[in-house]
Amino acid sequence: MYELRYDTTVKAVLDSLPQAARVELREAMIRVCKDPYATTVPYGVDDGMTRHLVLSHTMAVLLITHIPAKAVRILQVTHLQIR
Template sequence: MYELRCDPAITAIWDSLPGAARTRLAHALVAVCEDPLATTQPYGIDDGVTRQLVLDDTIAILLVTAAMKRVRILQINFLG
């Protein structure tokens, strides 16, 4: 299981999402923490480190550090 991290500014964006989008993102991030490469897509060059989680109304850009078993949320974009 990977540890999820984000800074306070990202947490504020997450908290500001509409309820349904916030819940979908939370559930999807649980799955990401179990298997980040299987549940995300490459972001740019497929380096296995910078990934994107694409949902119907939200895209999260993630940094996966396999050696430390961490996933850091770098950016959240609400599409709806």
């Protein structure tokens, strides 16, 4: 299991998401923390660390690390405006 990490800026974005987007992202991040490579795709060049999670309400850029601990860091969250 990977530890989930994010900074205060990302937390502010997460807190501002509509309810449906927050629930969807929270459930997806639980799956990502169990197996980040099966639940995400490479972001840009596949360096094995920077990953992309695309959902119906949000997109997130993630950094997967193994040293010193296994962690998934949310670098950016974008809310997709559904019209």
